[in-house]
Amino acid sequence: MPKCLIRYFTATGNSKKLAATAADFLQLEGLQVTVSSIERRSPEYDSYELYGFFFPVHAFGVAMTMEDFIRDLPPAAADKAFVVSVHGDTSSVPGHPGDAVRQAATMLAAGGYDVVAGTSVGMPVNFVAAMNAPSPEAAADIAHRAQEQLRGFLKRLVRGEAAPQLVRQPLGFLFSVIHRFYRFGLRHFNLLSRFFYADGRCDGCGICERLCPAGDIAMVKGEPQWGGKCHACMRCINICPQSAIQLPTGTRHRRRYTEPHLSIDELTEEIVRRP
Numbered sequence: 326m327p328k329c330l331i332r333y334f335t336a337t338g339n340s341k342k343l344a345a346t347a348a349d350f351l352q353l354e355g356l357q358v359t360v361s362s363i364e365r366r367s368p369e370y371d372s373y374e375l376y377g378f379f380f381p382v383h384a385f386g387v388a389m390t391m392e393d394f395i396r397d398l399p400p401a402a403a404d405k406a407f408v409v410s411v412h413g414d415t416s417s418v419p420g421h422p423g424d425a426v427r428q429a430a431t432m433l434a435a436g437g438y439d440v441v442a443g444t445s446v447g448m449p450v451n452f453v454a455a456m457n458a459p460s461p462e463a464a465a466d467i468a469h470r471a472q473e474q475l476r477g478f479l480k481r482l483v484r485g486e487a488a489p490q491l492v493r494q495p496l497g498f499l500f501s502v503i504h505r506f507y508r509f510g511l512r513h514f515n516l517l518s519r520f521f522y523a524d525g526r527c528d529g530c531g532i533c534e535r536l537c538p539a540g541d542i543a544m545v546k547g548e549p550q551w552g553g554k555c556h557a558c559m560r561c562i563n564i565c566p567q568s569a570i571q572l573p574t575g576t577r578h579r580r581r582y583t584e585p586h587l588s589i590d591e592l593t594e595e596i597v598r599r600p
């Protein structure tokens with residue numbers, strides 16, 4: 326039976342949900358599928374016929390945590406791979422993946438992968454810094470549509486009809502310039518986490534510190550303090566059980582979002598801190 330390994334990064338659960346949906350679908354198609362978070366130690370890398378990479382879109386490109394992961398992958402020997410980027414929709418405004426699929430596909434191809442297909446799927450938006458998350462009902466509708474769209478893509482993938490999307494889309498150059506500026510700002514000026522603070526609702530539980538994929542948060546005298554390594558994934562602000570984490574962009578009254586199946590216990594088990 327052909328074996329498939331799906332690696333995913335998720336901040337708030339969307340990419341994980343779609344990775345699980347893909348695994349269920351591909352298993353029904355006769356593949357043996359392993360799904361593994363990139364925050365977990367790597368499973369064996371040389372014994373799979375197909376690799377899948379799932380990750381959120383950040384600023385029209387690949388989320389930084391996934392970008393670093395792909396860059397550090399050992400060279401592949403023309404292993405077949407597909408890419409699914411997960412962008413953010415609201416109930417009224419669809420998100421946009423920008424150049425994320427092509428960017429990931431290009432990086433994987435440079436690492437020796439034979440990228441046979443790529444797509445982007447819209448799940449509920451988690452960018453609380455700038456917008457309200459959709460209501461639970463609207464989020465459920467968006468997630469339902471996303472799963473249908475993903476199954477359609479996977480159907481084409483197994484039939485050999487899906488496209489790799491290695492060609493830049495019409496506005497791709499603009500998107501990739503925006504993403505480069507954004508990444509530069511994050512890496513060199515700590516664009517986001519310098520503005521995070523915890524308000525009076527914080528009870529010092531330490532969940533944000535434990536679950537930050539970049540290891541950017543330290544509890545000091547019972548309160549979180551942010552450092553200079555933030556990947557702007559928005560996990561901390563969305564997952565805080567007290568909604569105590571804020572940015573000075575009006576987040577106090579905004580709805581948070583996590584995918585309903587995302588569990589703090591499971592995330593805690595998955596995390597392996599980068600040095």
Ligand SMILES: Cc1cc2nc3c(=O)[nH]c(=O)nc-3n(C[C@H](O)[C@H](O)[C@H](O)COP(=O)(O)O)c2cc1C
Pocket residue numbers: 334335336337338339340341380381382383384385386411412413414419420421422423447448449450451452557558559584
């Ligand atoms: C810093 C940041 C930037 C984002 N930029 C985009 C974007 O350019 N386009 C888009 O459609 N969604 C964008 N989003 C929304 C996420 O891609 C979307 O909510 C995604 O489904 C989250 O997946 P996850 O739960 O697996 O982390 C952004 C989110 C964050 C945190």
Ligand code: SF4
Pocket residue numbers: 523526527528529530531532533534548549564565566567568569570
């Ligand atoms: S997760 Fe929220 S309540 Fe817990 S320490 Fe962090 S900010 Fe405070």
Ligand code: SF4
Pocket residue numbers: 518536537538539540541542551554555556557558559560561562
């Ligand atoms: S500080 Fe928050 S937004 Fe930044 S990487 Fe950690 S969890 Fe993500």
